Amino acid sequence: MRHIVYSDLDGTLLNEDYSYKDAKPAINFLLSSKIPLILCTSKTRAEIEVYREKLGVTDPFISENGGAIFIPRDYFTFDYDHDRSVEGYNVIELGEEYADLCGELKDIRKETGYKIIGFSDMTAEEIAKDCGLSLRDAELSKKREYDEAFTILGTKGQIDEVFRSIESRGLNYTVGGRYSHIMGNSDKGKAVDILTELYKREKRGSEIKTVGLGDSLNDLPMLKVVDISIVVKKPDGLHDPEIDLPNLIRIDGVGPVGWNKAINELFRRKIW
Numbered sequence: 001m002r003h004i005v006y007s008d009l010d011g012t013l014l015n016e017d018y019s020y021k022d023a024k025p026a027i028n029f030l031l032s033s034k035i036p037l038i039l040c041t042s043k044t045r046a047e048i049e050v051y052r053e054k055l056g057v058t059d060p061f062i063s064e065n066g067g068a069i070f071i072p073r074d075y076f077t078f079d080y081d082h083d084r085s086v087e088g089y090n091v092i093e094l095g096e097e098y099a100d101l102c103g104e105l106k107d108i109r110k111e112t113g114y115k116i117i118g119f120s121d122m123t124a125e126e127i128a129k130d131c132g133l134s135l136r137d138a139e140l141s142k143k144r145e146y147d148e149a150f151t152i153l154g155t156k157g158q159i160d161e162v163f164r165s166i167e168s169r170g171l172n173y174t175v176g177g178r179y180s181h182i183m184g185n186s187d188k189g190k191a192v193d194i195l196t197e198l199y200k201r202e203k204r205g206s207e208i209k210t211v212g213l214g215d216s217l218n219d220l221p222m223l224k225v226v227d228i229s230i231v232v233k234k235p236d237g238l239h240d241p242e243i244d245l246p247n248l249i250r251i252d253g254v255g256p257v258g259w260n261k262a263i264n265e266l267f268r269r270k271i272w
């Protein structure tokens, strides 16, 4: 039996201060056990690369809420379909072009008159301040390719109206911990499915079991397609009440504390 762990970053492996310190023992366990750790996040490739480096993870990753899958070129031993090759990765693209998404968001702002602010409207300084990121990290978060992050300053009714307008344009939206996102016909679940299929091809004959860890609604498509789905608590000490699935494991512990506990119980105590 081979396990593959898919994990969200913000609010899941990372706490509010973007620290993964509390999850370090479990991360090290996965690394030493050679269990793939696939980062599956709303973050950009540029941001994820920083965390991969720090964590010592060399497995493929999924950027911008399923916008693309980046696979190190020699990772799999067989050829597979991909859309482009960049900087040592084969890239499977599922998302829409960033410029088009920003254009659609601008049209919605014009039509509704609501105050919709996207990352493309914000300076790196503004993003740094709003997200508690360093200026350098905020610059990396602006290197978007497949998904635009935005906020709507308005009532719940107005926010819902913006979401309906996104859908009526044949696009998707998702709600993350800090921002909403407009994207194409992509989500974390579709990307996880494609990557899991590649692992199955690679490990022909041995059974693959997938694990997914998340904290917010944008993780739901990922949690739906994995074999073992786990949510960690939000900083308010509660699990996101909007995430509900049969067999969902609600682990005790906020963000990386819960993450560490979940990996420990799964692989050491083998309780699931």
Ligand SMILES: [Mg+2]
Pocket (backbone or CB within 6 Å): 008, 009, 010, 011, 012, 176, 177, 214, 215, 216
């Ligand atoms: Mg999250």
